[in-house]
Amino acid sequence: MQIRTNIRTIVLSLLIGLLLPFNSPFAQGLDIQFEHLSVRDGLSQVTAYSIYEDHLGFIWIGTDDGLNRYDGYNFLIFRNDPLNEKSLSNNSVNSIQEDAYGNLWVGTDQGLNLMNSVTKEFKVHKFDFHESGSLSSNTVWCMALDKDDHLWIGTANGLNRYDDRDSTFTKFKLEVNEENSISNNSINSLFRSKNGSLWIGTNQGLNKWIPESDSFDRYVIPEDQTRYGQVVQCISEDDEGNLIVGTNQGVFMLVDGRLERSEFRELDDVKVNWIKTDKEGDTWMGTDQGLYHYFSNKTRPLLHRFEEQNSTSLSDNKINCIVEDSTGILWIGTYSGGANLYYREQQRIFHYDHSNLGRRVFPSDIVNCIEEVAPGQFWLGTEAGVGVLSDATIDKENLISVPEQVIGKSITSISRIQDEIILGTDREGVLIKKIGAEEVITITRTAEGDGLSDDRIADIVYMDNKWWIGTQGSGINIISPGDSIERIQYDPSTKDGLRDNRVMALCAQGNEALWIATSSAGIQKYNLRTKDFVNYSVRQDSARSISNDKIVCLFYDSAVLWAGTKGGGVNKIDLMTNNITVYT
Structure with a gap:
């Protein structure tokens, strides 16, 4: 059934929110609107290095000018006060982590901070040359808990494990002649996989901690697949438990104990800063060039980028971090655009026309009808021909081509039955396209009276x-097998x-x-x-x-x-x- 009123517009808007044009290697993310949190909303500064949700549901955002706690309405900001030794040690907040007891740890450019949840005061841990149990470096890049809930801290000069019994740190550093030591002292990322393994990303490859020996296995990018060294920026895993490694030269996966190029080939030679697989099984890649969205089958990604004329686009192309909170909201921290929020379950109705999707998708802004002619492929009947929208996961080779005969025609109805698509026009009768064939059959009104009663x-x-064909002025035509018309x-x-x-x-x-x-x-x-x-x-x-x-x-x-x-x-x-x- 085709609808030619505002009801049709509503259905079309809902539908297009799920679809994208198919004529590019990766589609621009027109279907997603982002909400922004920036300085005007109370955020202390626009660079969101880290985002974390605590056990109470508060969102913590680390910036270049302090630690922010967001309750959904307002921000509470924590900054360094040079006259208060119990304040945050430094305003550049790189990482945030809650421990097994619900305590919040904050990693900065000048030390590791433990917040007192009652007084909101901080106990600061720093490197001390004279203390063997001190932190290995004041520059804290990342944190994670292992399967036994021990806190691990990655710094610019070594990996640390915190012992809460005496508040000391066990340090792990590169030992030149020891192949089971950490492969590099610059620790960029820490990740605990679903099976409990602790993985460490460094400037010289990937490491896995071996608890039994308190040592490390090393994994390096094959020489024939690397041009820019062994820098591992981030680590994640997909919903099947496959380890995904983001580097300064694309994405690799751990396959049979070896790092190999992944199927995310669009990101070859792209610096990947963060990887997150969400609850739907979709994988999000944060890069310096925008946010890539791969569906669960990892084909045909969407690319979300900043658009100056679009107030709900991504606010900045350089992505620092990606977090999914307990309600399913995706939080994206950017370098100069604050935090971006994507409400997957509350996505709005969007408006699209030929100006933002192009004449190929929208030959005309007057859309009369929609038909799913193949799984995930929709034809739009417009006043100037047929437009095509397709699910972003569909291969272009599987799309049904639109016949040239419909170009410029006012299409009022589209239906598919078995291997035939039948199109009704405003003044040129009926067109029938058989799937896989170039020929288009035309049925119109004839002088002899044996055709349609009205075109x-x-x-x-x-x-x-x-086929039951309703006309705009001469009743109903019924086409039976054998092409007889009643x-x-x-x-x-x-x-x-x-x-x-x-x-x-x-x-x-x-x-x-x-x-x-x-x-x-x-x-x-x-x-x-x-x-x-x-x-x-x-x-x-x-x-x-x-x-x-x-x-x-x-x-x-x-x-x-x-x-x-x-x-x-x-x-x-x-x-x-x-x-x-x-x-x-």
Whole structure:
């Protein structure tokens, strides 16, 4: 059923929020809107290095000018006070981590801070040359808990494990002649996998901590696949437990104990700063060039970037971190655009037209109909031809091509049955395309009278092995197998037939009945077995009257018929009781 009113616009807007143009290596992320948190909202500074959700649901954001706690409405900011030794040790906050006891640890450029949750004061841990149990470096890059809830701290000069019994740190550093030592002292990332393993990313490859020996296994990028060294920026895993490694030259995966190039080939030679696989199984890659979104099958990524004319685009292309909170909101920390929020479950309705999707997708801004012609591929019938939207995961080779014969034509109806797509036009009859064939069959009105009764097509449905074609001025045409054409038309000499030749929409009720929306005679139900009509129209003396006789769209669902009118709202007809409810 095709709809030519604002109801159609609503359906179209909902649908396009899930779809993208298919004619690029990766599609620009037009379907996602981001909410921004920046200085004007109370954030202390625009560089969001780290984001963390604590056990109470607070969001903590580390910036270049302090630590921010966000409660969903307001920010509470913690900064260094040179006159207060219990304040934050430094305003550049690189990492945030909660320990097993709910204590918040904050890593900065000048020390590791432990917050007192009651007093909001900080105990500072720093490197001390004279203390063997001190932190190995004041520059703290990353933190993680191992499977036994020990806190690990990655710094610019070594890896540390915190012992809460005596508040000391065990240091792990590169030992030149010891192959089971950490491979490099610059620790960029820490990650605990689902199986409990602790992984360490360094400037010289990937490391895995071996608890039994308190040592490390090393994994390096093969020489034939590297041009810029062995820098591991970030570590994550997909929903199947496969380890994903982001480097300064793309993405690698650990396969049979070896790092190999991943299927994320669009990111070859791209610096990948953060990787996050969300609860839906989608993988998000934060880079210096924007945010890449790979669906669960890891094909055809979306690329989200800053767009100056789009207030809800990503606020900055350089991504520092990505976090999914307990409610499913995705938080993206950027270098100069603060924090970006993506509400997957609360995504709004968006407006798209030819200006932002192009004439190939939207030949005209007047969209008459939508049909899913193949799984994930939708054709849009417009006033100037057929546009195509497809799910971003579909390979281009599997798309059904649009025939040249529809270019420039006003398409009012699109339907697919088996291997045929039938298109109704406003003044050029019916076009039939067989899938896989170049030829397009045209059925029009003929001088001999053996064709259509009218070339102005309103709607087309398939039922009872026949095509039922509603026209805008000459009733209904029925094309049977063998291409014979029958007609149902208004006959002023009888009150029992079609009441108006101006058909606005058709709707099939299985193979039992055809519902007909007319321009001035309300709704009619045509019984395929008895060939009788039942009429629904405005009746001043009846509570079961519909609200308007000009019907523009129909939808049948489980013994309920929904009818959209021009000027009378939406009518809900309960076919079991014949009760009519009007929504305006």
